[in-house]
Amino acid sequence: MHPGRRNLITDIAGLRVGNAADAALKSGVTVLTADRPFTAAVSIMGGAPGTRETDLLAPDRLVQQVDAITLSGGSAFGLDAASGVAGWLAARGRGFAVGAVRVPIVPGAILFDLTNGGRKDWLEGRGANPYGPLGAVACDDASDHFDLGSAGAGTGAMTGRWKGGLGSASAVLPSGLTVGALVAVNALGSVTVGETRNFWAAPWEIGTEFGGLGLPGQFPGAETPLPRKRLGEATTIAIVATDADLTQAGALRMATAAQDGMARAIVPSHTPLDGDLVFAAATGEKTMTDPLTDGFTLGHAAACCLARAIARAVFAARPAPGDLQPCWQDG
Template identity: 70%
Template sequence: MERGARNLITDVAGLRVGNAADATLKSGVTVLTADAPFAAAVHVMGGAPGTRDTDLLAPDKLVSRVDALVLSGGSAFGLAACDGVMAALHAAGRGFAVGAARVPIVPGAIVFDLLNGGDKDWHDNPYPALGRAAHASAGADFAIGSAGAGIGALTGRLKGGLGSASAVLENGATVGALVVVNALGSATVGDGPHFWAAPWEMDTEFGGRGLPGTFPAAHEPTPVKQLGEATTIAIVATDAALEKPGLQRLATAAHDGLARALVPSHTPMDGDLVFAVSTGARPEPDPAGSFLLGHAAACVLARATARAVHAARPAPGDLQPCWHSLFG
């Protein structure tokens, strides 16, 4: 396994990612799309998710392809970002065909960033416009850290953010991850600079600090956020041909990456979920190949999670320090 050329989810050829954010709002939207519809599934492990149209992604449901996935700030208000993305796709003639009608399929998930110090006193919901702008900016290269849906993200100790990473397997398949880290838990060990995800780091992509010489004794963490205020939402992607059952299994395996990178994770107060998508550009994997894809998805998501926190940068009005200011 080696790192992809960009070390972004867009190393899976055909995928594009766009960001849009409002620095005063301290919130934003990130969109994953492609030139053609793609297969998708989802698995939710957190206790406080916020989602739109995820029921469509179950293996027994009719719709087999989606046109885009949306990751947004704004809590329930942010689900309206999907409206802006749908409008842009509809204008382009995209969508599920029902006779002469076209209905773009755009599932989404949100993080809670309403209490992060940004100005949330809006008159009209800003998220449809942010969604449309994020879709319009979609490309192979995009910013991570304090960008898109991660611009206002917080964690248990440090400023969160948007992260991405990729890997190319020996069989030629590519796996990538995209994540908004707004977790109740922490991505770093104790008060130091070391990331829990360090064993899976490639090429000093989040500082190369390795693991600390000693670990803090077992303790009972005290939540610093309330019910529903924390969520880590992610997308893992591959070019290996998988349909919804296989993708649901891939999303399930990828959750291991969140557990490796965030302590604690999957709490009743987090809405942790992972989408999984396939472009289908490579052949369907055999059982051994499916095993490797799941392992790679967990590794890549752990790395993307650490990169989100490592790449965050300070901004006026921040309520938490960022890793770079303390240790960079």
């Protein structure tokens, strides 16, 4: 297993990612879309999620494919980003056909960044909700190359210790299938071990993609972590994707397995204060030759990619005026 050419989720052919951000707002939107609709599912394990259209991702629902997935800052207000994405897609004839009408299917999830020091006067009625327009701008920006760190939905993200951010990673499997992860890290927990700069995800690092520090000599395993955020202020929202021809049930199994990657990279994770969730996307471009072995490997690879992507998000974060936390790079 080795990274794809870009070490991004867009190493999966046909997938595109777009970012949009407002520096004064200290917030933004990231959209994953594709050349055509793709199979999607979601696994939610955090205690405080904020989502749109996730119920339709269950395997027994009528609609089995989606047109895009959004990750956004802004807490519940950020769910409007998906409306901007849907409008952008509708203007281009994309969407689920209902008679003569096409309705774009755009699930989304949000993280809380409303107390990160950015401009929030629009919450007091001085200006419109900015997230719909940011969603449309992210669609305009969508390509197979995109920025990590302080970009898109990760612009104003924070963690228990370091400034958070947007991360991605990919892996090409011996079978020829490709897996990738995209994540906005705004966790209650820490991505580094104790007071060190060593990432919890170090055992899964490939090369020096997030510094190459390895693990520290000792682990504070007996310590009981205390929350540094309040209820509803933390969330890590992610997408794992593959070019395999998964059913919606198979995509759900991959998303569930990928949750292990979150637990490997953030301590603690999946807390009652986090809205942790993982979407799965499958383009179906490649046929699995051995569904049992390939399905098993896809889940493991998705977890490894997500752990790496989480560390890369914090590793790539950059300072900005008004930040409330230090960047890992400056630590």
